Amino acid sequence: MEYLPLEQGLMSYHELEVLQRQLNKAINAEDSSGEVLEIGAWKGQSTLALAKYSKVITIDPFVEGTFNDFTRNVNASTYKENVELYKMTSDEYFSSHSPKLKFAFIDGSHVHPHPYKDIRNVWGRLNANGIMVVDDVNLPDVMKGIENNGLKDIMSVDWERMKLGILAKATH
Ligand SMILES: C[S@@+](CC[C@H](N)C(=O)[O-])C[C@H]1O[C@@H](n2cnc3c(N)ncnc32)[C@H](O)[C@@H]1O
Numbered sequence: 001m002e003y004l005p006l007e008q009g010l011m012s013y014h015e016l017e018v019l020q021r022q023l024n025k026a027i028n029a030e031d032s033s034g035e036v037l038e039i040g041a042w043k044g045q046s047t048l049a050l051a052k053y054s055k056v057i058t059i060d061p062f063v064e065g066t067f068n069d070f071t072r073n074v075n076a077s078t079y080k081e082n083v084e085l086y087k088m089t090s091d092e093y094f095s096s097h098s099p100k101l102k103f104a105f106i107d108g109s110h111v112h113p114h115p116y117k118d119i120r121n122v123w124g125r126l127n128a129n130g131i132m133v134v135d136d137v138n139l140p141d142v143m144k145g146i147e148n149n150g151l152k153d154i155m156s157v158d159w160e161r162m163k164l165g166i167l168a169k170a171t172h
């Protein structure tokens with residue numbers, strides 16, 4: 001099965017394909033050093049879409065009680081060996097870890113100041129060809145996080161089809 005059923009995730013299949021395309025760009029870039037990181041796993045659909053192509057570090061305190069669904073879905077997947085979970089908030093994670101990154105998907109708390117902090121923590125750790133994808137850029141606090149990091153001008157969004165913002169370090 002290419003993706004988990006839609007009710008196990010919050011993204012459309014089109015968005016998952018876009019996410020995978022951006023990940024593969026980062027994997028095949030001249031500088032492909034560093035890790036692949038996700039903030040916000042929920043039931044694991046986006047996590048497993050990334051894990052098909054790479055080891056992925058995913059961070060989630062499971063505030064919505066989806067830990068058991070996440071665990072069941074990951075354990076049933078062919079790609080489970082590629083998933084490394086940190087069951088904590090992104091602030092807790094970055095207070096004790098500082099990985100270099102090639103790719104990150106930000107889809108954790110959508111309430112200010114969390115998007116701002118997640119974007120800042122990720123952007124500073126991306127390699128020269130790194131790519132950051134931010135979900136729900138239609139939400140005011142997420143857009144504020146992009147703007148307050150000075151990144152709005154380099155973000156590309158296909159507003160008609162989705163709400164994923166794509167930000168590539170090389171264009172900055
Ligand atoms: C929109 S859902 C993620 C959906 C998932 N990416 C998908 O597409 O299936 C948001 C997730 O962020 C998590 N979350 C909430 N606050 C967080 C925080 N401070 N740090 C990391 N994750 C957080 C929630 O527990 C929830 O599972």
